[in-house]
Amino acid sequence: MLDRHLGPKALVVVVVFAVALAFGLSQLLKKDPSDPATGSADVTATATPCQDVADPFGPPPDTFAYEKVDEKTRAKTVESLNLDEAEGKVEMRAARRSGLTLGTLVRVPSKNPSAYADGLVETAERGGAPVKKSKGYTVLPLQGGSVVAVGVRGCSTILISASDPTAVPFLADAVFAST
Helix, strand or coil, rough: CCCCCCHHHHHHHHHHHHHHHHHHHHHHHHCCCHHHCCCCCCCCCCCCCCCCCCCCCCCCCCCCCCCCCHHHHHHHHHHHHCCCCCCCCCEEEEEEEECCCEEEEEEECCHHHHHHHHHHHHHHHHHCCCCCCEEEEEEEHHHHHCCEEEEEEEEEEEECCCCCCCCHHHHHHHCCCCC
C-alpha cells in the first residue's frame, strides 16, 4: 500500500489533512477566559535548559525521506495553529517515499519545548480525550478520528500527523527513538 504512486492527489490530501490538523489543534488549544481551570497562575518554575540537536526530526523510517513543504503550506499551518515564531522559524516536513506522502511533521522551536507539549497533553486530558502515552511522545485524538503525536526533541516540540492514524505512531517512533 505504501508503494503506490498517487501524484497530485496525494499532495492535495496532505494539504487538506494539514489544514484539518491545524484546525483540530487550534480547537484543542482554545482557552475559555471564563473557565478558572484555564486561568493563569503566577507560578515561576525553573525549566531545565534544552539541548539543541543536529537533526531536529531525526532519521526518517525505512526508505522514507523528510522533504520540506512549500512555504504557502508552512505559513498556512503556522497561522492555523496560532504558532509564535519569536523563538525561531517553524519548520514543516513531509515524510515521503516514491511519491507517496505518509504524514507531516511540524517543528516548533522553543527555549522550553516541554511546556508547549505538556500544555497540549494537559488540555486534551482535561477535556477527557483518551490520550496514549508512548516512549518520548503522546498521541492525542482529534475530531474525525485523526490523531497527532506530540513530543520534544532537542529545543523543539514536534507535531506529527498523517491521514492514516496508524502511520502517526510509526513516524513518531522514528522521530523520538533517540530522545
